[in-house]
Ligand SMILES: O=C(O)CCC(=O)C(=O)O
């Protein structure tokens with residue numbers, strides 16, 4: 109079975125002697141180093157307090173990097189820093205000592221002998237009493253940076269331990285008082301400096317850079333032939349199903365994805381700079397690939413696992429009552445277990461993301477997606493998107509033995525819940541049989557593969573290009589959306605035009621989200637429409653409005669802002685740009701209309717208003733992108749919606765009014781905007797003319813019967829409707845109370861609802877609040893202000 113081959117591969121790569129450590133330490137005589145600092149002179153070792161103070165006088169508060177920023181925050185990092193240009197390292201033996209240390213580090217960390225390490229001074233740090241550096245990961249400042257070397261100068265101090273962790277293991281390094289202490293660790297290790305409790309701690313931090321010194325020889329004596337044999341077996345046997353049921357898979361797996369142990373950045377992902385055990389394992393796999401007729405690349409994977417998990421605290425239900433409460437017979441229990449002080453259980457835990465004390469049960473699901481890989485010719489890498497099926501995954505270290513970069517707990521939700529999601533970033537060696545090379549890369553959405561197709565087209569090999577393109581059909585499914593997918597889309601579009609085959613062209617373009625489309629694509633889009641006709645264009649455009657964008661989290665609002673520009677560019681392109689622009693504007697309108705009608709139904713006013721407001725700018729952009737006919741249709745449809753739509757129309761008009769009058773006047777959109785403004789004016793005029801609510805009128809619109817047709821809703825409505833009743837006391841069991849709570853919340857009524865915890869069942873107390881009046885007044889005030897704004901900015905056109 110495939111499983112056997114994969115398991116054997118994982119075992120073969122798990123040989124003890126290959127394992128390097130993530131951190132290592134050496135101590136050497138202080139005589140080896142002579143260190144000079146500008147403004148201080150040569151430092152006598154061990155460093156004593158007067159010298160440390162002189163150093164501090166020359167130093168600045170150290171900063172740290174977060175994302176792209178460099179920050180200074182003494183709650184995160186509190187230490188003094190002197191830049192390396194002011195530090196001179198020397199001494200008769202220093203170069204030889206350092207190179208010996210680097211050789212030892214290379215060996216201890218498990219880097220191959222074909223790699224040489226170099227250390228580049230980064231900073232001289234001085235920690236006084238109470239100073240520290242919280243857990244962090246060093247940024248890789250250079251492509252070839254693999255780790256950090258910390259040289260602690262001898263000094264009499266306590267505290268200030270350097271704690272380094274990786275994959276759930278941690279080591280604590282204490283610096284020597286008499287000797288030089290060298291600590292090295294890989295760049296993906298989190299580490300911290302504990303507060304110094306007495307004396308001064310002085311360190312020199314250095315970036316560890318890896319360079320290749322000589323090419324790897326053919327075989328380093330490892331089990332390469334055996335590995336090659338297993339690879340052949342893996343690619344020859346039917347892919348294994350995760351669960352035994354269903355039809356057995358009859359085709360072999362497409363790839364093998366072997367997960368490595370360390371984390372890498374895109375820039376740092378390189379065969380010559382793999383860390384620890386990864387280096388040897390990857391090198392062996394690569395050699396085995398060569399022997400087995402496979403191609404191998406390095407990739408970055410995003411792994412998500414879902415575990416059944418039990419939290420170490422009691423859970424509360426939505427209204428802050430423990431789930432067992434109503435059934436609880438125990439009178440002693442009165443009041444104790446129910447209310448979380450914040451009303452939100454587990455909030456602290458969610459904030460810190462620390463779920464390490466949760467008990468893991470079964471693994472419910474795992475998903476692995478490759479998002480980046482190196483090109484087979486080793487000329488850099490490219491972004492891809494490739495979900496990896498179970499039958500292709502192989503690893504020596506399981507995910508759960510690594511530290512997730514994020515965790516999220518979902519409490520019990522009815523059908524699901526009590527699950528802990530964990531996300532990991534892992535690197536992988538990805539292999540496939542050489543003869544499947546094109547499909548293997550194309551399936552991942554590799555631009556490189558499309559370039560290969562384009563190459564055939566450019567060389568006049570139309571038939572070859574069509575055959576290869578058609579071979580993509582089974583898996584060319586979700587190529588992404590948004591700016592990131594734009595280059596791939598551009599490549600697919602050019603190929604689609606060149607193929608002169610409507611169906612294959614449609615297949616190539618279908619798996620993109622509409623958010624991918626940008627002005628730069630206009631000429632090729634217009635050319636495609638001219639070649640394949642308007643019906644083809646309309647169908648193709650409609651596929652782009654599918655779920656791809658939603659799945660990839662593409663930013664629809666930002667894209668709509670660019671739509672007027674895109675449509676204008678289409679209309680002026682050679683070919684038939686109109687055939688694309690028209691369905692684009694219509695599709696954008698339909699999608700926006702769907703969202704709009706969704707918001708119209710929301711009862712809670714503040715929430716609805718915010719949602720409608722957010723649709724204002726996008727809708728204005730759709731109108732600006734539309735041609736005359738479509739703009740009119742949209743305006744007519746909008747005027748036909750309930751008056752609440754004004755919560756969106758006013759923001760539409762505000763967005764439109766921000767454009768200069770010259771750009772507004774005379775356009776198709778201008779007529780539609782004016783029609784909408786006139787409509788708003790009519791509605792608002794009528795609404796402010798309505799009489800004000802009488803001071804003793806407490807009547808509210810009914811919340812409406814629920815779908816289950818219960819006996820509670822009519823009673824609730826009678827209370828709401830009444831002009832005079834303000835309070836209703838309602839003894840109800842928990843489930844029934846909950847129903848009423850949710851009806852009131854859903855409709856966003858100005859009624860408070862609390863539970864009086866006395867007697868059995870408890871009493872639900874409903875009270876109409878002053879919001880009955882204040883809300884209506886606020887609406888009226890807003891309408892008046894809107895009317896003033898409208899008459900000034902969109903004066904009615906004389907008829
Ligand atoms: O002072 C040390 O031991 C380490 C400092 C550190 O982690 C850093 O500079 O990034």
Ligand SMILES: [Fe+2]
Nearest residue numbers: 244245246299
């Ligand atoms: Fe650090």
